[in-house]
Amino acid sequence: MTLASSTSSAGTVWPSWVLVVAAVLVSGLLLAGPALRRRYPVAWWLLLGFPVMVVQVVRTWRPLMAGCGLAVSRRPALTVVSGLVGNGAPPPQPRVPRHGLIRPTGGGFWLLVRLLPGQVPEDFVKAGPAMAEDWQVHGVRVTSWRPGVVRIAASVADPLAAPRLPKQRGPAQLLRVAVGVLETGAAWVIDLRRVPHWLIVGATRSGKSTLINALVAGLAPQPVALVGIDCKGGMELSLYEPRLSALATNREQAVRLLAALVDLTLDRMTVCRAARVRNIWGLSETERPVPVVVIVDEIAELFLVASRNEKDEAHAAGTALIRLAQLGAALGVFLVVAGQRVGSDLGPGVTALRAQLGGRVCHRVADPGTAEMALGDLNPDALKAAQAITPEQAGMAVLASGDGWERARSHLVTEADAEVIAAEYAHLAPVLPELLTAAK
Known part of the structure; x- marks a missing residue:
């Protein structure tokens, strides 16, 4: 056999082996698909689901854009007709918006699309349901990504249907807790170092307490001090009392505790000034004071008044909370304020406090004013999404900050779980004598 014939034979055999190996791999993935999807949903999506979805999007893109009215004719209609009559030429294909690379996420995909002249992002927002139907995805x-470009994000399944607590990999970052799942499938993380103060609103059985349970459960193992203010006699926050450094159960105690917290921040300010640093994170670990997370449940109980004495207490409490919100982020004091109802009718102090709480979470609420107070000043679209939450969607919430808004759902942490966690980490509760004395 000559060298040329041998080379030709090898060139013929090589593609055959490639096809056989590829066929075996594809068959194996298809056979193992159901088991892989159950045990490793992200791996299944990246190996099988996402490639199929890319083909689906590319194949349907042009007719989908045309059907949604997002395609633009290349030539005026009269010119097209005359060209057909005169030359028998087929009509030119309409221009469609160009999309960029389709990128996968943990449970979906996203892509950027450049708008054609005359188009606005709202045109694509209206076409969202048609895209979901055509691509057979959940949503x-x-x-808007930047001027002239929109971002289209698709979720194949509903990640909020049954959010699962992610596995902890390595030590948790200080003041950072995964409390649930975002609609994109990513973890919902509350990072107090990045967004130091939060407002959480929600009607009874909407999921507000579950979110607080998840937050406390994540903070309990960390070297932080937890302080509770629950003016409903401590019915909610007393679950965590073994892990709390102080707990106020009525307004009189709350006023004293808040005043002590303000004094604590002023003392820390003196330490930072003496060390010539701008915040406690500039201090060495041996000098840095313990971070304090203040959880205020049912904020309305602090501001409702029925007498002159109660009015003075409410004013003192509101002033102290506003000062903590203004000074606390740099000095290691963080606020998580929760309530069933938060409105301007509670007084100007509530509105001033709201302006200092950069993170907002709105569950289903009983009145539109509370949703407006939580989200209205940040994003009108977030407000509409929150008002669409139904009573059957317990735990569902809309969260918003200066970065934007998203739908999310917190992990289910029951009251029994919260009590077990508080008892397990009770030994980590820092002793702050000035706060204990004030709360008595």
């Missing part, structure tokens, strides 16, 4: 969300 599509369109947001």
Whole structure:
């Protein structure tokens, strides 16, 4: 056999082996698909689901854009007709918006699309349901990425149907807690170092307490001090009392405790000034004071008044909370304020406090004023999404900050779980004598 014939034979055999190996791999993935999807849903999506979805999006993109009215004719209609009559030429294909690379997420995909002249992001927002139907995905969300470009994000399944607590990998970051799942499938993380103060609102059985349980459960193992203010006699926050450094159960105690917290921040300010640093994070670990997370449940109980004496107490409490919100982020004091109802009718102190709480979480609420107070000043679209939450969607919430808004759902941490966690980590509760004395 000559060298040329041998080379030709090898060139013929090589593609055959490639096809056989590829066929075996594809068959194996298809056979193992159901088991892989159950045990490793993210791996299944990246190996099988996402490639199929890319083909689906590319194949349907042009007819989908045309059907949604997002395609633009290349030539005026009269010119097209005359060209057909005169030359028998087929009509030119309409221009469609160009999309970029389709990128996978843990449970979906996203892509950027450049708008054609005359188009606005709202045109693509209206086409979102049609995209979801055409691609057979759970939902599509369109947001403005930059001028002239929109971001289309699709979720294949509903990640909020049954959020699962992610596995902890390595030590938790200080003041950072994964409390649930975002609609994109990513973890919902509350990072107090990045967004130091939060407002959480929600009607009874909407999921507000579950979110607080998840937050406390994540903070309990960390070297932080937890302080509770629950003016409903401590019915909610007393679950965590073994892990709390102080707990106020009525307004009189709350006023004293808040005043002590203000004094604590002023003392820390003196330490930072003496060390010539701008915040406690500039201090060495041996000098740095313990971070304090203040959880205020049912904020309305602090501001409702029925007498002159109660009015003075409410004013003192509101002033102290506003000062903590203004000074606390740099000095290691963080606020998590929760309530069933938060409105301007509670007084100007509530509105001033709201302006200092950069993170907002709105569950289903009983009145539109509370949703407006929580989200209205940040994003009108977030407000509409929160008002659409139904009573059957317990735990569902809309969270918003200066970065934007998203739908999310907190992990289910029951009251029994909260009590067990508080008892397990009770030995980590820092002793702050000035706060204990004030709360008595």
